[in-house]
Amino acid sequence: MHDDVATAVLRALRGPGRSPRRLLLTGWFSFLHGEATAGDVLAQQHMAAALNGAGIAHDTAWSPGFRPGALSLDTADPRAYDTLLFVCGPLHGPQVAALHARFGSLRRLAAGVSVVDPADPAVTGFHTVVARDGAGAPGRRDLAATAPAGPLPPVAGVVLSHGQGEYGERRRHAEVNESITGWLAGKDCARVPADTRLAADDWRLCATAEQFLALLPRFDLVVTTRLHGLVLGLRTGTPVIAVDPVAGGAKVGAQARALGWPALVTADALAPDILDHWWRWALSGAGRTAAACHSMR
The missing domain is CATH 3.40.50 (Rossmann fold)
Known part of the structure; x- marks a missing residue:
């Protein structure tokens, strides 16, 4: 030996x-x-x-x-x-x-x-x-x-939209995504890209809605610019930071208000200190309790 x-x-x-x-x-x-x-x-x-x-x-x-x-x-x-x-x-x-x-x-x-x-x-x-x-x-x-290791940081699911051309000149997707990913790069967390798109011919994507629902509760929180990133994250009881990527607000903001979800940031107000505020809240007992109220699990 x-x-x-x-x-x-x-x-x-x-x-x-x-x-x-x-x-x-x-x-x-x-x-x-x-x-x-x-x-x-x-x-x-x-x-x-x-x-x-x-x-x-x-x-x-x-x-x-x-x-x-x-x-x-x-x-x-x-x-x-x-x-x-x-x-x-x-x-x-x-x-x-x-x-x-x-x-x-x-x-x-x-x-x-x-x-x-x-x-x-x-x-x-x-x-x-x-x-x-x-x-x-x-x-x-x-x-x-x-090997010795320090405390494990939170795991953040990142669900971003890159399309939605229907919003025309109101689209702020590129700037919003750059701000979010730049901010996330400075956070002590494990970042996991996730996509609501389903596919039967791409192993990187979920093939069924149930597979995506199984993924979300593995995260400590979700950061998203997608309506269904918000809706399905909350459905699984996972705290969500929702960012509406459309100037003046659109479906993400409307859905957050319909669900009574407070962790919403508009494209016009997006800033690291605001994201930091909701990050702390989402990982707190208050954030987890609020998300659990939406859970269907």
Whole structure:
């Protein structure tokens, strides 16, 4: 039975005469043209917590595209470190291999990685590899599986309209959608696009109305510019922030008033502070109770 990845790495790091002075923590999340996945970042959090617990000083190098302004591979001075640790993902390709050139003076370890070709220079450049799979050994549990994580944020279903040409020059759909999505991008939430359109030939869309009704209560709230995003969200007892995308108001506003639903924002009054107000209300006990009064579940 293998030790878990973090335990094996710490043992390698703290071998006789080997305790790092300062370590640079890297991964695919460090590459400008790489990929920062949820699993990659959780692996980073796991190893950072393990290093902190072991009293090993370290910094993390992030892709400038993912965390602008943070320490990156380009701004990290190799002279400031004596050890490099690469976590998660495949040991493959020129980006990984380039680490060995830039940080050639450092002791280099890889942990929780996949080894596809043991002879790949991306692999052989590391002094120690603690693989999660490949390398002719049984697999180890991925670092993300038991990584520490913070409180889970709310899940927002986003149901937007892009058409409705019948409103002519009163249409504000493009501006309203841009304002909503820009605002949502700054919220700590999981954003899930949803569409009221049904289709039998597109796996991304629901095929029946019942499938869409099954989706809505999985959200903590719905943000919508569609009449049926409002109506069906409330039917499932899900709080809704309804935005009428037509100047002067149209069917979304009329339906909100018909239902007695207060969380309505007009295109003319759309602003982040108003959306923030209704966001807080929708996630509060008052918002959930108000939505539950409309539920047919």
